[in-house]
Amino acid sequence: MPAQNHDPGPAVQFDGAAKTYPGGVTAVRGVTLDIAGGSFVALVGTSGSGKSTLLKMVNRLVEPSAGAVRIDGRAVDAEPAHLLRRRIGYVFQNVGLFPHLSVGENIAIGLRLSGERNHAARVAELLELVELSPDLATRMPDALSGGQRQRVGVARAIACEPRLMLMDEPFGALDPVTRDGLGKAIRALHDRMRLTTLMVTHDMAEALLLADRVLVMADGAIVADATPAELLAGRAGSAADALVAVPRDQAHRLAEIEARG
Ligand code: ADP
Ligand code: MG
DSSP states (O other): OOOOOOSOOOOEEEEEEEEEOTTSOEEEEEEEEEEOTTOEEEEEOOTTSSHHHHHHTTTTSSOOSEEEEEETTEEGGGSOHHHHHHTEEEEETTOOOOTTSOHHHHHHHHHHHTTOOOHHHHHHHHHHHTTOOGGGGGSOGGGSOHHHHHHHHHHHHHTTOOSEEEEESTTTTOOHHHHHHHHHHHHHHHHHHTOEEEEEESOHHHHHHHOSEEEEEETTEEEEEEOHHHHHTTOSOHHHHHHHHHHHHHHHHHHHHHHHO
16 A cells, blocks of 8 residues: 555645636636645536636646635745646546556556656555556556546546645546445545545535535635535525535435335
């Protein structure tokens, strides 16, 4: 198993971070936010609310048009982007594995860039960490299921032992059972490695079940910021209540059916 990290992951700070794209769309309107090191934060909101833009400001796939983003107090643009990104795991929908490279080669890409040797043993460990068989290392990506591919994407993202994980709808279009299993695996990894995790999802139930803190985004702003317990207790405001109502109502209806026998 990879070395255990005992310090929690870094804190992330947004300081009036805003983004207006060339062409005039303002995707993020001056967000100020402190994310504690070691926390698992979910960013929820409807499509187009600015979640991905906010997330990508952290690894500089998007440069803010105003304000700043800091990791443990250090501005993200204080070093070249490629060095910053080497320390940040990034998992997104449809992971983007290289189709002409084996699973093992895909996972080892970052290791190779940082000059590490003995990939085979490390790849086997990483596959185990995401609960896949080490035998899969020699397979090609198109010979995997969607869920397996997403797990390989997670393994690749943690290969260089980042302390900060950014995940943008990491469950893609997976079926609910696979999605639930991968969600639990990601939370277990977060706890085991004491990462700081920022995860974008449009699914409030997923956010409530996985995260320590849920941020709701609407029209480029954070409109709710609460723990899952506060959200479920209706203490996070009307925008959040509307999103929480759906899974809660479903849970009640299921419980009623179960009670009826
Ligand atoms: P979300 O992830 O919540 O769906 P995004 O951050 O992707 O939201 O997008 C927020 C807004 O910014 C949307 O109106 C979207 O069309 C716009 N947008 C996103 N990326 C770009 C881009 N590269 N150029 C121009 N507009 C963009
Ligand atoms: Mg998005």
